[in-house]
Amino acid sequence: MADSGRPEPLPLVVVPGMLCDADLWSEVVFPEGHPVHHVELRGPDIGVMAGDLLSAVSGPFVAVGLSLGAVVAFEALRTAPERFRGLCVMSTNAGAPRPAQHAAWRAWDELIADGRFTDVVEQTLPGMFPAPCPPGEPAERYRRMAYAVGPEAARAQLAAQATRRDATGALGAARCPTVVLAGAQDALCPPDFHRTIARAVPGAVLREVAGAGHLLPWQCPSAVSTALRDLLARVAAPVTSAHTAPAG
Template sequence: MPRTGVPRPLPLVVVPGMLCDPALWAEVDFPEGHPVVHLELGMPDIGALADDLLSSVSGPFVVVGLSLGAIVAFEALQRSPERIAGLCLMSTNAGAPRPEQHAAWRAMDGLIGEGRFADVVEQTLPGMFPVPRPPSEQAQRYRRMAHAVGPGAARAQLAAQSTRRDAIDALRGARCPAVVLSGSRDALCPPHFHRAIAEALPDAELREVPDAGHLLPWQQPSAVSEALRDLLARVRETRPPAPPSHPAR
């Protein structure tokens, strides 16, 4: 008798934010069995980053993105909505850049060009945490990660930020389940940014994480892990069953 096959676990494409690398996800408990692909952000254009994301795996997949990583996911969704089976979005903004953001990014790029990358890291540090002056060990951890990313990638990321566009209309056309995570004390991307994202997505759950800032995977890894597990359960419910398999003759 033919039997219905069980769909293979979908790959998870994990995309960090600016000045972040795979160390950002070190404490997240990724569900067992799902291949995890870490994407690097080293191109100066959101469209090129989205194409890189889409080419990182074959077939359908789930995107896990923080900040700039989620913005790359928005662009990938506009280009190939049929490929994206689930979205886990956190600490982000679906709006177009504001004039003051463009000015800030140009200023940061100028500092890096002058060899003052360390100054840029220090400028960005307070916005990463729920308090302006985080404990020294947390600050040092962030500095290590940012310096591992380095000035070259940082300049590319700043350039990419300036090419992003409003994604709300694209979110309305999403065909997949999503979870939107917001740190209640995220100064860079406050909760109302995430409410707008969740309202635009047809099948989204919004979760506000208490006492958390921008770096949710560090500050509340259990909340991120739980949200991802719940999202994947919803994705499994929406996926069509695999075609029947036939015994070998």
Template sequence: MRRATPHRALPVVVVPGMLCDASLWSGVTFPADREVRHVALERPDIGALAEDVLSAVPGPFVLVGLSLGAIVGFEALRRAPERIAGLCVMATNASAPRPGQYAAWRAMDGLIRAGRFEEVVEQTLPDMFPDRCPSPEGARRYRRMAAAVGPDAARVQLAAQATRTDAAGALRAARCPAVVLSGAGDTLCPPAFHRTIAHAVPGARLRELPDAGHLLPWQRPDAVTAALRAVLDAADRGAAVPALTPPP
């Protein structure tokens, strides 16, 4: 006879980055006793995407997000802080877009509209890997994932990027355990971005991972698994995340 648990285990809502899908997390071990929901980035507005996250499960949950997925998570936190029981965010940026980024996204959108989606994939590919140096297998894997996402979803995600706002206020108001992960070789969202995020969230733990770039669930699935476990344990106990063991 299975012993009854005193409360429902917190579910996990997982949000990928731009040109990424659920296969991004294939190497991460999610707890078998938790409901895990993957939310795709299919609407051209950060607020609408945040509502998708909040409607993925009822009640409180732990949010795991990479890059644009974490940005969507910050907006969900702003809208419903009582729903976010824990945060595990990585390879991201909590600031509003810079003028040059708007121009770059418009240029990418123009290429896709012209039927040149593969060029956009090749433009973004180096920034996914440590120090912009992908391995042949890593490059093939990224191209496959981006092709599965496709040009229509890519245009939607570019439009969503342009609706970002500064998330500092939401982060300072957070009252949940949090881990912020950064790749030491991430040139798209460098470690300084993550120090800013971790400083803003009360009690957040920051871990900078050596030999890793932007796609941390591929490049350091062990560290992502450990961070998720630490956040879930802390959220279950209603406590802060303890000090993390430095990665090897």
């Protein structure tokens, strides 16, 4: 319990990407003293998922999201910007889905409906890592996590992906310290996507992580841990200048 007269530590509401669960964050050292609440992505659209994020805690919070989880955070920010005290997003895109993405999501949904969830996991696997996709344990770890999420949740996530909309304009409503993390070798969400996000959020800090791909919390947990520690320090003493800093 916090000392009398001092505010309670802000909770962290943590949202993974598609086919990911709380294991994604298992190597991240979250700032000490701050409760961590993991949100599962099981709603049928982005609005429902954003509602799940906002209902994870009462009152203000710091949101942390990767990929689809960050998209959900963008939608929650659109809905309730006054509740955000900090924001950390990574491996993501604030833009509207492209036609090729819609086509891929429909194809994956059809495969799952046909009982071929394993094929979907294998097709998504290469994009999770810097090329070439590593054999052995990194790939097996991703498979285990995706299978733990399961086909039912995967279909809900695919349906939600199709309801995404351009969030760039909504990011201007952010009035909280924000850090944007980009894997320098992320083929799914390259650094340019993150530069756009950082430009849209007042005072955002952009960090590019050398050698990392899409699954930043696994591939460089120290960079994520440091970013969160720095973000919470900024929440306590916010600054307004934006800059790009190296990481990793």
